[in-house]
Each structure stands twice: as structure tokens, then as C-alpha cells.
Amino acid sequence: MKQAEHIADTPRLxxxxxxxxxxxxxxxxxxxGSSYAVAPHACSTGHFYVLHVISLxxxxxxxxxxxLAFGTYRRLPDNAEKQGHLPRDRAFFxxxxxxxxxxxxxxxxxxxxVPRWILSPCA
Numbered sequence: 001m002k003q004a005e006h007i008a009d010t011p012r013l014x015x016x017x018x019x020x021x022x023x024x025x026x027x028x029x030x031x032x033g034s035s036y037a038v039a040p041h042a043c044s045t046g047h048f049y050v051l052h053v054i055s056l057x058x059x060x061x062x063x064x065x066x067x068l069a070f071g072t073y074r075r076l077p078d079n080a081e082k083q084g085h086l087p088r089d090r091a092f093f094x095x096x097x098x099x100x101x102x103x104x105x106x107x108x109x110x111x112x113x114v115p116r117w118i119l120s121p122c123a
Contacts, residue, residue: 013075016068017091020098023065024105031058031109035116043122051121055113062106069098 034054042048073095076088 017094020069024102027058027062039121065102
């Protein structure tokens, strides 16, 4: 077995690929839920920075999915394809999906954070 094919079969690679796919949606859901849960506290105490810290933390979590998916994409062999049947082909496809999903949900987190900068949670 070649070194490149061996890389595509490791469980560590599988975890990195799946984290790339799941990090964005999980970060967005946690950002949304945490922001709604903390909004009454921010309103009553005047600590609006908590909402911004939550968005920043979950934005970075979404970007960690991008980093792992992109790192996986770079390590895969050149002959991997999106529609193949080998483990390296599956890892190639899932790394592309992870890149797109992580960046897409990172943008959604930013889009949700913009109104928190402009509007008061007390309204």
C-alpha cells in the first residue's frame, strides 16, 4: 500500500473530515441557542459584550472545521476524485463538503452577529 493511500485510511483522517463537515452547523446552532439564552442576562446587567464573545468563540469553532477539512484536502493524493469508491475518494469529497459548509456557516454566524452590534438585546 502506498503512503498516500495509507493516509486516507487512518481513523484520525476520518475524524478530521467529519469535524470539517459538522463543525459549521454545530457552531451555528450553539451560537444561536447560546445567544438567545444569554440575551436576558445581557439586557438586565448591561453586559452586551457577552453576546459578542459567544459569536466570536463559535465563529472560531466553525473556522476550525475549515482548517481541518482544508488540511485533509491538501494531504490527499492527487489522483483522488469526487466520485470514486476508495476511502481516499470519500475523504476527498467530504473534505470539499467540509470546506464549503464550515465557511458557509461561519458567514452565517457573522450575519447573525451583525444585528447584535447594531440593535440592543433589550428591544
